[in-house]
Amino acid sequence: xxxxxxxxxxxxxxxxxxxxxxxxxxxxxxxxxxxxxxxxxxxxxxxxxxxxxxxxxxxxxxxxxxxxxxxxxxxxxxxxxxxxxxxxxxxxxxxxxxxxxxxxxxxxxxxxxxxxxxxxxxxxxxxxxxxxxxxxxxxxxxxxxxxxxxxxxxxxxxxxxxxxxxxxxxxxxxxxxxxxxxxxxxxxxxxxxxxxxxxxxxxxxxxxxxxxxxxxxxxxxxxxxxxxxxxxxxxxxxxxxxxxxxxxxxxxxxxxxxxxxxxxxxxxxxxxxxxxxxxxxxxxxxxxxxxxxxxxxxxxxxxxxxxxxxxxxxxxxxxxxxxxxxxxxxxxxxxxxxxxxxxxxxxxxxxxxxxxxxxxxxxxxxxxxxxxxxxxxxxxxxxxxxxxxxxxxxxxxxxxxxxxxxxxxxxxxxxxxxxxxxxxxxxxxxxxxxxxx
Amino acid sequence: xxxxxxxxxxxxxxxxxxxxxxxxxxxxxxxxxxxxxxxxxxxxxxxxxxxxxxxxxxxxxxxxxxxxxxxxxxxxxxxxxxxxxxxxxxxxxxxxxxxxxxxxxxxxxxxxxxxxxxxxxxxxxxxxxxxxxxxxxxxxxxxxxxxxxxxxxxxxxxxxxxxxxxxxxxxxxxxxxxxxxxxxxxxxxxxxxxxxxxxxxxxxxxxxxxxxxxxxxxxxxxxxxxxxxxxxxxxxxxxxxxxxxxxxxxxxxxxxxxxxxxxxxxxxxxxxxxxxxxxxxxxxxxxxxxxxxxxxxxxxxxxxxxxxxxxxxxxxxxxxxxxxxxxxxxxxxxxxxxxxxxxxxxxxxxxxxxxxxxxxxxxxxxxxxxxxxxxxxxxxxxxxxxxxxxxxxxxxxxxxxxxxxxxxxxxxxxxxxxxxxxxxxxxxxxxxxxxxxxxxxxxxxxxxxxxxxxxxxxxxxxxxxxxxx
Numbered sequence: 082x083x084x085x086x087x088x089x090x091x092x093x094x095x096x097x098x099x100x101x102x103x104x105x106x107x108x109x110x111x112x113x114x115x116x117x118x119x120x121x122x123x124x125x126x127x128x129x130x131x132x133x134x135x136x137x138x139x140x141x142x143x144x145x146x147x148x149x150x151x152x153x154x155x156x157x158x159x160x161x162x163x164x165x166x167x168x169x170x171x172x173x174x175x176x177x178x179x180x181x182x183x184x185x186x187x188x189x190x191x192x193x194x195x196x197x198x199x200x201x202x203x204x205x206x207x208x209x210x211x212x213x214x215x216x217x218x219x220x221x222x223x224x225x226x227x228x229x230x231x232x233x234x235x236x237x238x239x240x241x242x243x244x245x246x247x248x249x250x251x252x253x254x255x256x257x258x259x260x261x262x263x264x265x266x267x268x269x270x271x272x273x274x275x276x277x278x279x280x281x282x283x284x285x286x287x288x289x290x291x292x293x294x295x296x297x298x299x300x301x302x303x304x305x306x307x308x309x310x311x312x313x314x315x316x317x318x319x320x321x322x323x324x325x326x327x328x329x330x331x332x333x334x335x336x337x338x339x340x341x342x343x344x345x346x347x348x349x350x351x352x353x354x355x356x357x358x359x360x361x362x363x364x365x366x367x368x369x370x371x372x373x374x375x376x377x378x379x380x381x382x383x384x385x386x387x388x389x390x391x392x393x394x395x396x397x398x399x400x401x402x403x404x405x406x407x408x409x410x411x412x413x414x415x416x417x418x419x420x421x422x423x424x425x426x427x428x429x430x431x432x433x434x435x436x437x438x439x440x441x442x443x444x445x446x447x448x449x450x451x452x453x454x455x456x457x458x459x460x461x462x463x464x465x466x467x468x469x470x471x472x473x474x475x476x477x478x479x480x481x482x483x484x485x486x487x488x489x490x491x492x493x494x495x496x497x498x499x500x501x502x503x504x505x506x507x508x509x510x511x512x513x514x515x516x517x518x
Numbered sequence: 519x520x521x522x523x524x525x526x527x528x529x530x531x532x533x534x535x536x537x538x539x540x541x542x543x544x545x546x547x548x549x550x551x552x553x554x555x556x557x558x559x560x561x562x563x564x565x566x567x568x569x570x571x572x573x574x575x576x577x578x579x580x581x582x583x584x585x586x587x588x589x590x591x592x593x594x595x596x597x598x599x600x601x602x603x604x605x606x607x608x609x610x611x612x613x614x615x616x617x618x619x620x621x622x623x624x625x626x627x628x629x630x631x632x633x634x635x636x637x638x639x640x641x642x643x644x645x646x647x648x649x650x651x652x653x654x655x656x657x658x659x660x661x662x663x664x665x666x667x668x669x670x671x672x673x674x675x676x677x678x679x680x681x682x683x684x685x686x687x688x689x690x691x692x693x694x695x696x697x698x699x700x701x702x703x704x705x706x707x708x709x710x711x712x713x714x715x716x717x718x719x720x721x722x723x724x725x726x727x728x729x730x731x732x733x734x735x736x737x738x739x740x741x742x743x744x745x746x747x748x749x750x751x752x753x754x755x756x757x758x759x760x761x762x763x764x765x766x767x768x769x770x771x772x773x774x775x776x777x778x779x780x781x782x783x784x785x786x787x788x789x790x791x792x793x794x795x796x797x798x799x800x801x802x803x804x805x806x807x808x809x810x811x812x813x814x815x816x817x818x819x820x821x822x823x824x825x826x827x828x829x830x831x832x833x834x835x836x837x838x839x840x841x842x843x844x845x846x847x848x849x850x851x852x853x854x855x856x857x858x859x860x861x862x863x864x865x866x867x868x869x870x871x872x873x874x875x876x877x878x879x880x881x882x883x884x885x886x887x888x889x890x891x892x893x894x895x896x897x898x899x900x901x902x903x904x905x906x907x908x909x910x911x912x913x914x915x916x917x918x919x920x921x922x923x924x925x926x927x928x929x930x931x932x933x934x935x936x937x938x939x940x941x942x943x944x945x946x947x948x949x950x951x952x953x954x955x956x957x958x959x960x961x962x963x964x965x966x967x968x969x970x971x972x973x974x975x976x977x978x979x980x981x982x983x984x985x986x987x
Contacts, residue, residue, distance in 0.1 A: 084844045086599060087851055088929035094854075097930060101857040103874075106850035109857065110774045112743050112874060117779045124641040128841025131603050137838055138831075142612030144627030152617050155822070162539065164568060166609065168575045176584030176600050178592055179800035182907050184898065184961040187523065188582030189799035192575070195528050198979035202561040208977055212801070214653035217822050225697070245822035252818045256664050256698045299555050330557050351608075352628050353618035353823025354653065355802035367975060373800070377982060378971035381964040385525055390971040396656070396693035397912070401702050406693035409654040409790070413798030420575060423528045424538035426565040432541050439549035461555055482624060487617055506545040 084128070148487040149508055150350070151444075153297075153465045153499025155216065155243050159323065159433075160503045161347045165420050174416060179373075179409070183388045184380075189412065190387035193375040196415040199422045203325040204339040205332020206361035211373040212415040213358030213407065216342025217249040220289065220319045222360060222371050222405055223338045224250055227287025227315040228259055229404065230369050234286035234314070238279055240264035240271040241294030246319065250289075259286075269296050269458030269467075273304050280312045287338075289317040292328065297465030297497065298458060299328060306335025315366075321345045322359060322418070324463055326430035327438075331361070338362045346418040357414035368394060371405030433502045437464035440500035444509045448498075451517040457495065470495040477516065484515050523962040524577035529979045531574060532564035538571050562980070581962045582799070583906055589932050591859075593878045593909035593921025594688065594739060596769050596791035601839065604794065604832035613831060618823035632824060635834045639787060642845070643768075644778020645808035649817045650825040655766060658786025658805025659694035659733070661820045665784055665809060666731045666760050667698060668816035678730040678759070682721060684713050686739045686913045688766055700730055707915060711740045711871040718753060726757035735764035736771075736780060737876035739913045739921070741856065743775075751781025760784060765805075768792045769925070770853045770877035773846030783810045792848075793833035804829040851926035852877040855933060859922060862937045866944040870916055877925070883918025884947055891947035891954045893918040898965065899946070899957035903939045 082089045089097075094106075103109055110118065129137065150158035169175065173188060180186030180193075193211045200209035213219035224237050237259055239247060247263075254261045262285075264275055271290055280288070288309050293299045302318070309316040317338045318331040323345035325331075331339035344356035362370055368391065376390035396403040425433065441464040448454040448468055457467040470477065474495055481488030486508075489498040500509070566574075584590075590597035616625055636648045652658040663681065670678040681695045685704045692702045703721055708714040713734070722729065732754045736744045744750065751761050763777040763785035769792045771777070777785045789795050790803040797803070804826045807817070824830075837845065853876050860869065860879045867881040883893045897907035897920070909921040924933060946954050958964065976982050 082847060082851065084840070084847070086601070086840070086927055087844070087847060088927070088932075089851060089854075093930040097854055097858045100861050101854065101874075102861070106847075106854060109850060109853045109874060110743075112745050113775050114745060114748060117748065117775055117781075119644075119774060119776050119779065122842045123845060125638055125837065125842040125845065128844050129838045131839070134603055134607065134835055134838050138607045138610060138631075138835065139612075141627035141631050142610050144630065145612050145616055146620075146624035147612065147615060148617075148620065148624060150615075150617050152619055154619060156618055158615075158617065164538075164572055168572065168579075170605060171576065171579040172586035172600075173579040173582035173584045174799055175605075175796045176586045176597075177582050177799045178590070178595055178597060178797045178906075182583075182897070182901065183966045184958050184963055185583040185901050185906065186581075186799075187962055188578040188580070191527070191578050191581065194977070195979070197977050198527075198529065199561075199563060201978045201980065202563060205557065205559075207981075214657060214802075215821060218653065218657070218820070248819045249821060252664065252820055253697075256667055256818075258699050325557075326561055326563075327551055327556055329555060333557060349614040350617045351614045352616040352625065352827040354821075354826040355828060357802075367977075374975070374977055376971040377976040378967045380966045384523055384963055386963045386966045388966045388968060388971050390968070390975055390977070393972075395689075397689035399693070400689050401692035401696040403689075403693045403696070406656045406660055406690050406697045407654075408656040408690050409797075409801040409803040411653075411798075411802045412800035413796075414802055416575075416799070419528075420571065422563050423566055423571045423574070424568065425563070426532075426537060426539070427560050427563040428537060428565065429539035429541065430561070430563060433539075435551065436541060436544055436546075438551050439544055439546035442549045443546040461552060463551075463555075482621070487620055487624075490619055502541055505542070 149485055150487045151489050151498050151512060152487045154490045154497055155342060156350050157345045157499055157501050158350060158503050159345055159347050159501050161349055162424050164424060165347060165417055168420055169413060169417060180389060183386065187387060190375050192416050192419050194387050196419040197375060199419060200359045200361055203322060204361045205330030206339050207364040208367050208370065209359060209361040210370050211375055212410040212412060213360050213372060214411060215354065215356045215358045216340065217246045219340040219358030219360045220246050221250050221253040223317045223340045224259060224287060224289060225253065225257055226338060226369050226371065227317065230315060231286035234284045236260045236262055236285045238262045238264055238285055238288045241266055241291045243291065243295050269298050269460050270300050273308065277308050280308055280314060285312055285314045287315040287317055289319060291319045293463050293465065296458060296467040297462040298460040299463055302334040327434040337366060343418045347421040348414060348417055355411055355414050357411040357418060369404060372407050372410055436502035437500055440504050440509060441466060444498060444500055447513045448516060464501065465497060465499040467492055467497050468495050480515055486512050521960050521962055524581055527979055528564045528574055531570055532566055534565055536565045536567045538566050538568045588904050589928060589936055590906040591908050591922045591924050592906060593923040594766055596923060596925060598794055598925035599927040600794055600796040601836060604835040607835045608828040608831040631831065631834055635830055638837045639806060639808060643785060643808050644776035645785065646811040647814035648806045648808045650806045650830055651821045652786060652805035652807055653821060653826050654801060654803035655786060655788040655805045656690040656694055657820065658807050659690055659764065660697055661807045661818060662762055662784045662786050663694055663698040663700060664818040665813060665816045668818060669813060670730055677728050680725055680728045681730055682732040684734060684738065686915055688739065688764060691733050691764060711742050712744050712746065713750060715746055715749060718750060722753050722757050729757055729759040731760045731762045733762040733764055735767045737767050740871060740880050741875035741878040743876055747780045766791060770849045772848040774849045783813060789829055789833040794836040795829050795832040802826050802829055848926050855924040855926065855928055859924060859933055859937060863940050866941060878921060878923035880913065881920040882916040883920060884944055886948065889947045889951045891951050893920045895954045895957060896920065896943055899943050899954045901958040902960045905936060905939065
């Protein structure tokens, strides 16, 4: 065949068709009823040479505006060390399947074990699975896990969540028969007393909060876990992974499940994905945890080895009784964050967090100095914050774009700005200059 | 593949004080994170220099087997070649640096690519609209079922909560239905390995008004084309249900038959199967869902943005590369390759259903059962010869299922090599069964103790260390 991905020569075709006992490629489909056979050509462009493919993509790429990013709301512009894309392209990782054949998949199994170890460290939890699609679906799985773990409890309370996460939860809840209850924030945070009175109505399987919350505020969850556990509800905290290198962990807050997105661990924003969801829990809940889990074992030569384990939870064994329908996850992205965390180490994670924290607070101070902005809530924040603006936010947002900035995310009365270690003081000063006009 | 085990964990290479990063200077002055917000104990992450990290993961990769390493006849997984140009295109900075919440007018190129990909998938499937939100095949199934559930709800047709699936279906089908709050009814396969029309008629007459949908893959998991598909679709449509196509087996249909023309209303596509994006050791995938005109308004919000965008870019690069003249050869060549292997081995391996298959087929183990050599043993012995094993013990219709799927990218020489090895293993099973039963011998590790792993799960380094102390 006259194409680079097809190795069949005319002679090959002849010999192979003869072996199969048909006269033509067409005859291979003789069993398909004639009236549903597809004949003719698909409405697609003619095949492009590699050079032409490149030109198509470069032209499309040139129609995207490159902006200096001060937006977050779950997706952050962190730096990617060059080691990572390089190692991720090793095709033994890239082009392999799920590691069902442990003997020739130790590479994958091994890094997943490392990933699980690192995520458990970051979240302060006992156990991690091998990854979920993203933070929002991980959170939805936590919601379903709480309901599955409960006894005829089908209510889940949520508070302070990113509205996009909430939308995903709402979708799953509708079809899964879960009643979602939104706790309104009071002065920008979740109030324990409000939570307690909502819990006391009964039938609550889980409580999901976000740290930092939708306004970037670092909340105080003292007493939350106890309040949940008194009512036999599971306590779930959803967090941006990178923040957990410094912030008090879900484990320390007494959470039963920790979920979130790992995108902040150096993964490019790439217009929405792929990222990686993480999902961790206490040891007690391990058999309720969805997704793949890698465990340590020995081989028949007495060597330490790693293997997919507790598969009795999963869809290919349990079918409709499985803890989830998840099959493919985000393995390669789990490798991405594992390498990121190996390079950054405990010190690098803290330093990067410190830089992001300092940049965000500097930006916040400078914006407030202009007299046009005011921090919406006087509460501690990390690298993202909500400021009210006294002018027309939409117009300013557009002015930011014209100057080459993605000036945060538009909120009801202003902006949600995020700063990472990638932003410079000069960029911040320039942004503030435009904001002050 | 290297047959020596590289066994270190990155934690075991760590030494306090080493670093593998460099960050910009802090020019902001005095902004300290307040202590009361901070964790009390540092996360015990490894401390390594850059070369140590690079060597570690390079060595780990040598304990792995990918499509680029060798033949990967894993049934139902469509382990085709993952072209290099796709990788390079997906990494273009003009796309990589886009925040998903950027306003429309700053991402015109990215949006245009989505539309081009959608139009291509519509042309290839005969459906009218796609959503790219689903992150993987199973996520696509769930999205498709939610779409169907939303459709029935919109009509006040609240009783439709049952989904018919064949007993040969992929495990994700029933699991996805359960997550969607739907109930499964299994329809039996007939002696030819196809959906039993008789049994289906019985179920429809019994459950008609409760049927939300029927989920099928065609060709089915035995690699057989469901020739009764027009009649099946009519039965389901007549009772008010919708037809769902599990796109896991779409590859052999390229150039042969479109799901839309078969009578399907909703489907998902695994871009990481049919459209050549890499499996990445188990993701990221992409599972776009397509529907017939009118159903697009029922797409659910299953993820925040436009799905795994960089995976979609790879798929579009693949479609651009092949174009209309080559993409229609994908199915026929994949089908030829599968039939060629089947015909070359069916004298030694048990072929339960004779006849033409599509992209894959299933043997029920070795023909000669007297040796005691199982499908598991054959699979493990293949590893010694440098091949990935086929899918084993699935579908559940047979005891010793061995499901083989070559793709269109494999040459006759590769297939001949594989056939020769499979014949040799059959020979070994007869003459030296213990050699096969104790395989693999030449891989970095031997057979693993699954029971030990599950009985007492050790899943983190911390736990491992605690056990050692």
